Amino acid sequence: MLRLFLRRYPNLFSIASGRCLRPNQLSLIHNQVPKILDPSISDFTISYLVGSCGLSPVAALSVAKNFSFKTKSTTINADSLLSLLRSHGCTQSQIADIVTRYPPLLTFNPEKIIKPKLEFFIGIGYSGDDVVKLITSDVHILKTSLEKRIRPNYDLLKGILGSHTEVAIAIGNSSRLLRQNLDRYMLPNINTLKDLGVPENRIVKLATLYPRSLLKDPAQFNKTVDLLKKMGFDVSKTVFTLGVNVLSVLCKATWDRKFQLYLSLGWSDDDILTAFKKHPLCMLLSEEKIKHNFGFFAKELQWAPSFVAARPVLLFFSFENRITPRYKVFRILESNGVIRRNGSFSTFLWLPKKKFLNQYVIKFADQFPELLELYKDKLQLSRVEANI
Numbered sequence: 489m490l491r492l493f494l495r496r497y498p499n500l501f502s503i504a505s506g507r508c509l510r511p512n513q514l515s516l517i518h519n520q521v522p523k524i525l526d527p528s529i530s531d532f533t534i535s536y537l538v539g540s541c542g543l544s545p546v547a548a549l550s551v552a553k554n555f556s557f558k559t560k561s562t563t564i565n566a567d568s569l570l571s572l573l574r575s576h577g578c579t580q581s582q583i584a585d586i587v588t589r590y591p592p593l594l595t596f597n598p599e600k601i602i603k604p605k606l607e608f609f610i611g612i613g614y615s616g617d618d619v620v621k622l623i624t625s626d627v628h629i630l631k632t633s634l635e636k637r638i639r640p641n642y643d644l645l646k647g648i649l650g651s652h653t654e655v656a657i658a659i660g661n662s663s664r665l666l667r668q669n670l671d672r673y674m675l676p677n678i679n680t681l682k683d684l685g686v687p688e689n690r691i692v693k694l695a696t697l698y699p700r701s702l703l704k705d706p707a708q709f710n711k712t713v714d715l716l717k718k719m720g721f722d723v724s725k726t727v728f729t730l731g732v733n734v735l736s737v738l739c740k741a742t743w744d745r746k747f748q749l750y751l752s753l754g755w756s757d758d759d760i761l762t763a764f765k766k767h768p769l770c771m772l773l774s775e776e777k778i779k780h781n782f783g784f785f786a787k788e789l790q791w792a793p794s795f796v797a798a799r800p801v802l803l804f805f806s807f808e809n810r811i812t813p814r815y816k817v818f819r820i821l822e823s824n825g826v827i828r829r830n831g832s833f834s835t836f837l838w839l840p841k842k843k844f845l846n847q848y849v850i851k852f853a854d855q856f857p858e859l860l861e862l863y864k865d866k867l868q869l870s871r872v873e874a875n876i
Contacts, residue, residue: 530556536563540570541594542584555591566594569602576606577616582624590627605634612642613652626663638666645670645695648678654696662699674699676706680713681732684723694729701736712736721765731768738771746771746778750793753782759797767800780807788815789833805837813862817848820856 529549533556537548540563557563573583587594596602609619623630632638645655645665659665668674674695681691695702704712712735721728735743750760763770770778781803785791796802805811814836821827836844849859 529553533557536566537587540566541587542580543588544584547584547588551588551591555594557594562595565597569594569596569598572598572603572606577620578624582620585624586627586630590631593627593630596631602630605630605632605638608634608639614656618656622659622663626667629663629666632667637669641666641668641670644675649692649696654692658696658699661697662703664703665699668703673704673706674702677702677704677709680706680710681723681729684713684717686723686728690724690726690729693726694732698729698733698737701733704736709736719761719765727765727768731764734764734768734771743771746775749775749778753779753793754786755793755797759793762794763797763800763803766798767804770800770803773803777807778803781805781811784811799834802834802837810837814844816862817859820859821848821852824856826852826855 529552533552534545534548536557537543537551538545541548543551557566570583573586578586593602606619606623609622610616614622629638642655645658646652649655649658665674678691678695681694682688702709712732715735716728716731717723719731721731738746747760750763751757755763782793782796784807785796785802786793815833818827818833818836836848839847845863849863853860
């Protein structure tokens with residue numbers, strides 16, 4: 489069977505780079521042989537995808553099951569597209585990724601459909617690298633109408649956000665802003681927030697940093713803001729827009745799972761609501777981070793759930809880079825009577841890095857050399873940053 493396959497696709501041993509297939513690639517192909525010996529799969533398409541587009545043999549076989557060139561002459565557009573993408577800085581692997589995710593692009597007229605979009609993005613302020621990053625992160629932008637969707641959406645966003653820089657940040661956070669009908673989704677949701685009395689600067693920040701939350705179905709979006717109001721959120725505060733984001737991106741199953749996780753750690757319903765109202769993003773933390781950080785606080789410091797719930801930012805700190813080293817400093821200073829016994833370790837965690845190093849590490853380094861050892865790398869980094 490494998491010999492039959494290799495006779496059918498001899499060019500797979502002479503792809504663009506001139507390299508033979510590795511043993512693991514042969515193994516993968518071997519596993520695919522019973523499926524790929526389909527007479528409807530075009531030999532030429534396979535060869536083109538591998539040799540010209542840079543796809544792996546297995547990826548090419550997968551693509552060719554649903555896409556093929558009718559004749560060799562139909563690759564004229566494909567050749568032009570590949571040349572255009574390369575001229576704009578796309579690497580071979582990026583081109584392969586683009587083709588794999590949306591093969592029909594190879595049949596588009598690049599001069600009429602693709603090139604104008606690339607020129608538009610350059611014209612509004614994107615660098616060449618930015619354009620490549622944009623189209624490789626969301627290949628479907630290349631099939632979206634420039635005049636009916638991309639250009640009007642960009643103009644609308646610029647009118648709301650104020651500058652290209654802010655629009656680029658928003659698009660970077662959700663490229664769907666260029667493809668979705670903003671008049672149907674985003675604008676009604678923004679108007680809902682305005683009617684509620686949410687300050688304009690908060691709306692702009694939400695649209696810039698968390699645009700996905702404003703692309704929800706307006707009916708569902710209204711339910712979200714109504715729920716937040718019932719929870720007691722103040723619409724004039726930043727936490728309200730953060731709450732909008734969290735409830736918009738979390739499905740009910742994920743919310744319920746996170747809620748149950750907090751309950752399993754001994755938190756009450758009120759504790760969870762308190763933490764969510766103070767820092768809504770606590771419901772987006774990974775389960776591992778929540779368990780790891782709270783487990784340390786409960787075991788080593790005997791902090792009750794209510795204590796951490798009132799200070800949910802504690803759950804966000806890096807265990808390796810912040811909590812552990814600062815706790816070691818805290819224990820050294822406490823055991824030597826430099827700070828009061830049973831002092832508040834939460835204060836240590838809150839302090840900005842520079843202030844913490846100056847106030848608790850450098851200040852006592854002569855008395856306790858081990859402090860310098862704990863923070864040696866960070867102190868060296870701080871000195872480098874100071875000299876830049």
